[in-house]
Amino acid sequence: MLKYVLKRLAYIVVVFLIASVLLFALYKSVPGDPARMMLEGTKASMKPDEYEARYQDAVRKLGLDKPLVVQYITWLFNTLKGDFGYSLTYKMPVRQMIGVPMKNTIMLNVWSLIPVFAITLPLGIATAVRRGTRFDSTVQVVTIIGYSLPFFVIALLFIFLFAVKMPLFPISGVQTPGLRGTPIRMFFDKLHHMALPLIVMVFTSLGGLTRYVRATMIEALRMDYIRTARAKGLSEKVVIYSHAFRNALIPFITIMTGWFISIFSGSVVIERTFLWNGMGKVIIDALNQQDFAVSLAMVMFYLVLSLIGNLLMDLSYGLADPRVKLE
């Protein structure tokens, strides 16, 4: 097992290095001189030689005078240390400015886990057990529709229904602007703003996961040990929840991690639609304002997240299913 873990770790380091080289190359191919952009707006107020001195200073500060390899290594180490560079639009280090958005995004995503679990697991099991019935085929069609609909179409529909037609929730934003009150009131205000994005997020995740639970459950119910369990005279409840479900959970755990990472990336669309001040919105704003340091930091964050997710997935697979070949 240790060997397996080490091997996976080695792979992940390799993948990370290659991906980081690619991203760095991408970053370097961006048009424009970051040192000049850093001094933007100050040129008019300075004498030419003073400006030149400041410019050289900025070049040195950003390390642009060194060879590319050195720049890459410095950048990589800085990134690993958590220093993501300097945001040109916010005029502050990226690390400082992404704190709040990151908290918002993680909050949104983690909160959406609970309802997704609570709905997909029972529904998937029920459809698998009642395979071929009208209930099953209806759910099948509904879930296809669920996962085929674009995120933003569902979001627009929900905004229209629950924010415009029935103004239950605010249309967008994280907090009522200018609201001052007790922490409890602030918390509920935030919850109120989060409700609609959360509902949309849960809704978009239901289709695919329900189908996946169903598929793994059907696979598990086909096994010989189920027949044995039934032959022993165990009640159907025990057969389904104790024998089949536990085994169906193994592939489910693995896809959960993948799904959790994918919603981080998918929440870009939802954050944009609801103007939720999360990482997705930050990356869009950064790209629109040509602030590539920020967007690169974001992608690096996603990359690390997805690599850790992949590792966890492999490990959990290995842990949960001893049959996994440790080649």
Place this chain on the structure above:
Amino acid sequence: MAKRTYGSTFGDVLRTLFFGRRTATLSLLEEEQVQSPYRTMIRNFREKWSAMLGVYIFLTIFAFVFILPIFFPMDISYQDPTQKNTKPTFAYMKYAKSLQGNVASLGGGSVFGVGVDTDGTVYQWGTLTPKLESRPDFGAKIIQVSAGLDHALALDVNGKVHTWGNDRFTLNAIPPQLMSERTVQVLAGHQLSFALTESGKIFVWGNTNLTSIPVPQEHQGSFKKIAANTTLAAATTKNGEVVILSSKETAFSYIPQEIQGKVIDIALTERSAAAVTKDGQIVVWGGDDHGVTTVPEHAQGKAVQVAAGRGHFTALLDDGTVVSWGRNNYAQAKAPKLKNIVWITSSYFQNYAVDEKGKIHTWGLKGYLMGTDQYGRDLFSRLLSGGRVTLTIGAIAVIISGIIGIILGSFSGYYGGKTDMFLMRLAEVVNAIPFLPLAMILSAIIGSKISETGRIAMIMVILGLLSWPSLARLVRGQILAAREQEFVTAAKAMGITELKIIFKHILPNVITVVLVNLTLSFALCMLYESSLSYLGFGVSEPNATWGNMLYGCNDSTVMAHYWWRWVFPSIALSLCTVSINMAGDGMRDAIDPKSNDR
């Protein structure tokens, strides 16, 4: 599967009870029939109603977006601010029935119309703003009406002017000087109102900051008729001269000198002017857009009246027929064969002609099937053209990712070892970077350097290059399983080259699984493209896709008031992806032998 099992219904049970169990309902040939796996697949597929429904819906959409644009060509750069955000309707020229036979005056507005009958009752039709709907009580019999962008004017028998509709920009402030004069012509322009008095004076009020209309003092008192477009106005004088009312020198200022003194009527499109002279000649000057300067031959020498829309002219001839020419994007220059017409009026994209019995004939823009967007573009034609772009991008992206995925997956699966190791790490790298953020960055970096049309190709390539890993893995797994089978060993023993073994012997065995995957990733690519375009990092204006038509639609005003702008593209996109996924899902079930033992 197709045949229900005997004994499954109540009737079967009864029959068995009374007549004994029925034997062989199938003939021997049917009983012994063997179907090839492919035919079984097709049969399985056709038995699944959701899959077939998906296929039918997709084919319908496909036919719609690829065939209909031939009949509804779209001018990509076309915009018209006067038509922006209008709701779906075909009522722009649906005048009140009671006007038929006793119409006194008509006025066509941007997306509505106003009319008055001989009894002085005013009617309105088309898309009316709330302010237009709340029409005042005129208190006197109305004899003339005129409609503009979003306001209307009426003139009563006492020569008094009334206005309603948009009241901003001092449009509701009728000049006090008019009170002491008797008005003979009212004209509602683009956020401007004009009145011509009996004494030949012109008064202008409204949004004079947008367009200033100076009235030359030397002609004030001698005007006879006034015409206007969105930028300036022109008037004829009592001695048959044309005066352009504009503070700037434009193409309109070059009035042909030979007509001065002989003009009886004038009309203005956005870029050109037309005048009718005493001897029935029509003279057009200004810009030559959409052939407005080529007046139909048979009209020359016979014209008595001319009217204009935004890009077309309509003239009434002395034999009572009408002729239209110029811009024809909404069939506004396609005049029907009419006779005994007494007077005509044209506006924006509409034409009204009234014959001697007072019967109204109309042609031109009736309205929009799906409304218009914020630039006044017809949503229906954009939806068709956008669908074409979306489907094409999805298809080409899938082809690119299919080629890469199949080749790399096959090599990886067949050769194994170091090749496999390298290719799979490559797939892992591509897969590890989250799709949407990476595609957005690529699009932002590359997209800034290329044209709008180039962006379409760029999106195809980005989607294709980023979405192959899952397919490559699938192919690799399939080939790994097939590699050890006897036919491959046999092929190797016969000395067939490895490439041939991979692509001619193994691949056909796994192609069905690949096809299913390609179908599903076609829908996925369309979703990614529209997400990118929706976020503003995909295909950009003026090109349309279903995604970028939704760009900016999360605005509360658009959501609540311009519902057609997001409802129709959303429905089209959703229908398309749902139908593809239903078909793909049906295909997967059809080729999966395990699903057969239902």
